[in-house]
Amino acid sequence: MTTLESTPPVTRPSRGKAARDRSSAIWLHVALIPLALLFLAPLWMMLVFATHPETAIFSPNPPLWFGGAFKENFDGLQADTNFIRALGNSTVISVAYTLLSMLLTSLAGFAFAKYNFPGRNILFGLILATLTIPTFVTIIPQFILVARDLKMSNTFQAVILPTLANTIGIFYMRQAFQTVPDDLLAAARIDGASEGRIFWQIALPVVRPALAALAILLFLASWNDYLWPLIVLTQKDSYTMPVALGTLVGLTRVSWGGIMVGTAIATVPFLALFLALQRHFVAGIAGGAVKD
Amino acid sequence: MTTVPTPAPPTRRRRRVPLAPYLFILPYLLIFATFWAWPIVSSFLMSFKDSRLGAAAGYGLSNWQRLIGDEFFRTALKNTLVILVIQVPLMLTLATTLAVALNSRLLRARGLFRFAFFAPLVVGTVAYSAVFRLLFNGEFGIVNRALSGLGLPQVDWLNQPVPAMAVIILAMTWRWTGYNAIILLAGLQGIPEDVYEAAAIDGATPWQQFWKMTLPLLRPTLLFCVVLSVIGTLQLFTEPALITNSGPGNATMTLGTYLYQQGFRSFNFGYASAIAYAVAALAAIFSFAQLRLFGRDS
Numbered sequence: 001m002t003t004l005e006s007t008p009p010v011t012r013p014s015r016g017k018a019a020r021d022r023s024s025a026i027w028l029h030v031a032l033i034p035l036a037l038l039f040l041a042p043l044w045m046m047l048v049f050a051t052h053p054e055t056a057i058f059s060p061n062p063p064l065w066f067g068g069a070f071k072e073n074f075d076g077l078q079a080d081t082n083f084i085r086a087l088g089n090s091t092v093i094s095v096a097y098t099l100l101s102m103l104l105t106s107l108a109g110f111a112f113a114k115y116n117f118p119g120r121n122i123l124f125g126l127i128l129a130t131l132t133i134p135t136f137v138t139i140i141p142q143f144i145l146v147a148r149d150l151k152m153s154n155t156f157q158a159v160i161l162p163t164l165a166n167t168i169g170i171f172y173m174r175q176a177f178q179t180v181p182d183d184l185l186a187a188a189r190i191d192g193a194s195e196g197r198i199f200w201q202i203a204l205p206v207v208r209p210a211l212a213a214l215a216i217l218l219f220l221a222s223w224n225d226y227l228w229p230l231i232v233l234t235q236k237d238s239y240t241m242p243v244a245l246g247t248l249v250g251l252t253r254v255s256w257g258g259i260m261v262g263t264a265i266a267t268v269p270f271l272a273l274f275l276a277l278q279r280h281f282v283a284g285i286a287g288g289a290v291k292d
Numbered sequence: 293m294t295t296v297p298t299p300a301p302p303t304r305r306r307r308r309v310p311l312a313p314y315l316f317i318l319p320y321l322l323i324f325a326t327f328w329a330w331p332i333v334s335s336f337l338m339s340f341k342d343s344r345l346g347a348a349a350g351y352g353l354s355n356w357q358r359l360i361g362d363e364f365f366r367t368a369l370k371n372t373l374v375i376l377v378i379q380v381p382l383m384l385t386l387a388t389t390l391a392v393a394l395n396s397r398l399l400r401a402r403g404l405f406r407f408a409f410f411a412p413l414v415v416g417t418v419a420y421s422a423v424f425r426l427l428f429n430g431e432f433g434i435v436n437r438a439l440s441g442l443g444l445p446q447v448d449w450l451n452q453p454v455p456a457m458a459v460i461i462l463a464m465t466w467r468w469t470g471y472n473a474i475i476l477l478a479g480l481q482g483i484p485e486d487v488y489e490a491a492a493i494d495g496a497t498p499w500q501q502f503w504k505m506t507l508p509l510l511r512p513t514l515l516f517c518v519v520l521s522v523i524g525t526l527q528l529f530t531e532p533a534l535i536t537n538s539g540p541g542n543a544t545m546t547l548g549t550y551l552y553q554q555g556f557r558s559f560n561f562g563y564a565s566a567i568a569y570a571v572a573a574l575a576a577i578f579s580f581a582q583l584r585l586f587g588r589d590s
Contacts, residue, residue, distance in 0.1 A: 021398060025398035025399070028393060028396060028398055029399070031393075032393055032399070036409065037408075039409050039411070039466065039469075040408050042466065043411060043412070043423075045423065046423045049426065057432070058431075062434050062437060104319050105320065107319065108316060108317045108321075110316055111313035111316035112317075115310060117310055117313045117314065123321075132519075132523065132575060132579050134526060136527050136551055136572075137331070137335050138327070138328060138331035139568070140335055140338065140561050141338065141565075142327055142331050143556075144561065145326070145330075161327060164320075165320075165327045165328040196312070199316065223416065227530065242417070242418040242419075245418045248422075256426055259422045260423075266419050267416065270414035271411060273414075274407070278410075
């Protein structure tokens with residue numbers, strides 16, 4: 001809730017305050033505009049470089065506006081990494097992860113928010129306590145479990161399963177379900193609805209906005225995840241998009257035009273989505289505070 | 293409420309332990325136990341096993357002894373702490389300032405400004421690492437071009453220890469400032485407006501309002517940001533791996549890249565687990581200290 005139009009009507013608006021406000025406003029913009037441009041500059045350069053051949057990127061006067069080499073750069077990228085395949089892998093993995101994670105965390109979040117059962121506090125405390133444990137602690141046993149014991153290297157399951165243990169998602173969904181009125185659930189119960197139906201048809205639709213914000217964050221986290229896929233995916237055909245791009249970035253001899261095309265393709269859809277859904281996105285991050 | 297004409301005996305009728313919540317939690321719990329809880333325990337046990345000796349190795353302190361004398365570990369630890377001490381305060385000061393600015397009713401085109409500062413958030417770490425590597429390239433990077441355009445000397449950013457560290461810090465600040473600003477913005481919007489109106493009537497200047505009211509009221513949110521940033525920085529991996537390749541030399545090697553190298557390059561799982569638990573211990577110590585220092589009432 002922002003307060004744009006609420007000005008206190010009681011106090012007499014003094015001339016001095018209005019003038020002071022105007023000069024503060026000017027200073028605010030003078031400070032903020034260059035900073036904003038600085039924050040946008042790397043993105044701008046990424047888009048511009050994606051459309052120029054390498055010679056232009058390396059030239060004494062680097063381009064600041066779009067060129068015509070997008071197709072050429074993309075073809076080079078595709079030849080180096082099978083980028084289309086990697087994009088397909090990333091899409092399947094991110095969609096599956098997002099849907100599964102939404103289901104698991106909302107089921108559990110609902111139980112923690114709306115039921116009183118023996119062991120609830122202990123379980124929730126246990127899950128929350130693991131939040132402060134760095135993910136690094138689990139990564140080696142996870143790798144041994146997935147790659148050696150379950151023999152799942154280079155599969156989609158290998159990427160998805162361990163990341164489904166999303167603690168912050170539970171915390172977020174629990175908070176969302178706490179806003180659902182108990183009376184609503186009690187009424188459904190009187191009408192003879194089963195607990196499963198109450199969750200699916202009554203409670204879940206109520207928290208749809210929260211769920212949408214969570215979906216964006218989960219998808220983004222999965223789409224951009226690098227370290228875990230890098231560890232469990234060892235064959236080129238199973239690479240996700242960040243892993244495929246990572247193989248290029250690490251080399252000394254790299255095709256920068258191609259890399260910039262890849263990074264732009266990985267980023268631009270989300271910039272657009274972000275611009276469109278900014279409100280929900282900001283609310284979602286502020287509410288859930290999901291960091292990858 | 294159901295209307296029961298005669299008071300039924302409290303037990304036996306509906307007071308059974310409900311099954312539904314357990315069923316709801318079960319799928320998550322299975323994943324949690326398999327891929328989180330067990331690995332946490334397993335990793336701890338593994339840190340006492342010399343994995344170079346194979347499955348037959350018994351438990352002992354060899355990894356931990358090695359860790360104490362390991363100069364690479366010390367370098368990684370030092371580098372991580374340097375980044376932590378410089379980057380986290382820099383970023384959070386900037387984020388707090390931005391949050392206050394973005395919350396100001398004097399600001400026009402708020403949506404555009406928010407987009408500018410929050411956009412780095414949606415860029416993947418690999419993508420932005422690539423962009424920063426290109427921008428800070430010593431020969432043809434646009435940053436050096438801009439420097440010489442201004443008549444300043446060029447810097448061989450990625451091949452000198454201190455500039456390489458500066459690039460890592462700049463890159464992290466670019467990417468995570470907006471994220472923290474969002475959380476702080478939400479915290480600011482939770483502060484009731486009439487607190488400020490009362491202060492303004494009492495003659496408090498905006499400066500006084502910021503230090504005496506905004507900052508104290510924002511403390512729980514700030515604490516949350518600090519704890520998350522510290523834990524995030526302790527596990528820093530992608531930026532040094534992809535922007536500087538831990539170099540030059542080991543000048544930007546972090547605990548994260550060292551762990552990766554030991555675990556997934558040398559496949560020395562026991563030693564890597566010891567590094568992981570050292571990181572966890574540091575995270576716990578920092579979190580505890582921060583809660584004691586700043587979290588008195590939260």
